[in-house]
Amino acid sequence: MAVLLLGSTGFIGPRIVHALEALGVEVVAASRGGHGPNAVALDRGDVAQVRALVRERRIHAVVDLLAFTEADTLPLLDALDGQVERWVMASSCDVYRNYEGLQRKAGPDPLLEPATEASPLRTTRHPYRTAPPRARDATEAWMDDYDKIPLEEALRARPGLSGVILRLPMVFGPGDRQQRFRWITAPMQAGKAQLAVNSAWAGWRTTYGYVDDVAHALAAASRHPAAAGRTFNLGELNAPDHMTWIGRFAGVLGWRGDVVEAPATDPLAALDLSYPMVCDTSAFRNACGWREPTAPEEALLRTAADEQRRQGSNA
Numbered sequence: 505m506a507v508l509l510l511g512s513t514g515f516i517g518p519r520i521v522h523a524l525e526a527l528g529v530e531v532v533a534a535s536r537g538g539h540g541p542n543a544v545a546l547d548r549g550d551v552a553q554v555r556a557l558v559r560e561r562r563i564h565a566v567v568d569l570l571a572f573t574e575a576d577t578l579p580l581l582d583a584l585d586g587q588v589e590r591w592v593m594a595s596s597c598d599v600y601r602n603y604e605g606l607q608r609k610a611g612p613d614p615l616l617e618p619a620t621e622a623s624p625l626r627t628t629r630h631p632y633r634t635a636p637p638r639a640r641d642a643t644e645a646w647m648d649d650y651d652k653i654p655l656e657e658a659l660r661a662r663p664g665l666s667g668v669i670l671r672l673p674m675v676f677g678p679g680d681r682q683q684r685f686r687w688i689t690a691p692m693q694a695g696k697a698q699l700a701v702n703s704a705w706a707g708w709r710t711t712y713g714y715v716d717d718v719a720h721a722l723a724a725a726s727r728h729p730a731a732a733g734r735t736f737n738l739g740e741l742n743a744p745d746h747m748t749w750i751g752r753f754a755g756v757l758g759w760r761g762d763v764v765e766a767p768a769t770d771p772l773a774a775l776d777l778s779y780p781m782v783c784d785t786s787a788f789r790n791a792c793g794w795r796e797p798t799a800p801e802e803a804l805l806r807t808a809a810d811e812q813r814r815q816g817s818n819a
Contacts, residue, residue, distance in 0.1 A: 601615065673785075
């Protein structure tokens, strides 16, 4: 029996392959190019091809990192309902109501306590849709139709898939295309005496997760019996503010500079930082007996080293 990974060549995918192999699981790593260990070339949009692969390789579980829109996901769920024993969907903490406040899409009362899996969800849909919509042939046109909420609903409506929904945090680490902590590490590694930070951003709290840890959790969810049919938040257990993150990186990098005030500029100024994006991640830990496999200091050092390598390659 094997696990099919949809999205094996991105930021998180290769780490899931490694985590599954470490658990002794046979992995079928699918991507359009079919590159890498255990790889198969697969067009996720070709439902017949996916279904044939599931039968041929005796796939018992699917880990889906590429569920972004109803158009790209619902046909797959329909075709494989009852054909696999478990479907693990990578969702996002952007489903919670605070996110539409953060993005100024609506003005709900901020939820100041960490969001549990039962906390209110966004009342608005398609959080990244632009006005007017992107051109249909644009590279990021799919973002206009992105929304994890209807995809979660669709998976729950198919009990034959024994769906597991994992709401991912802000994922950081080597290979992070968004370079989420570069604003901290770059000045420190350049030996700057000061780090200029907007005070609202410094005080803002959101849940982060180190990429190897998030991948390990996704792998664990594909096989742990307690995960079946449930929804979980992933990420750090006690999410601090950004000032604490500055202190963490300063500690591992030996930086002794000062933090000074900076004005909010785009895209930061577009956010309403009175809305925290902190999630309670205890349910998955308790249900599956899960803990992060990476030491916190090691995660910081690897992230900072990756950022430094990127700066050198761009010099």
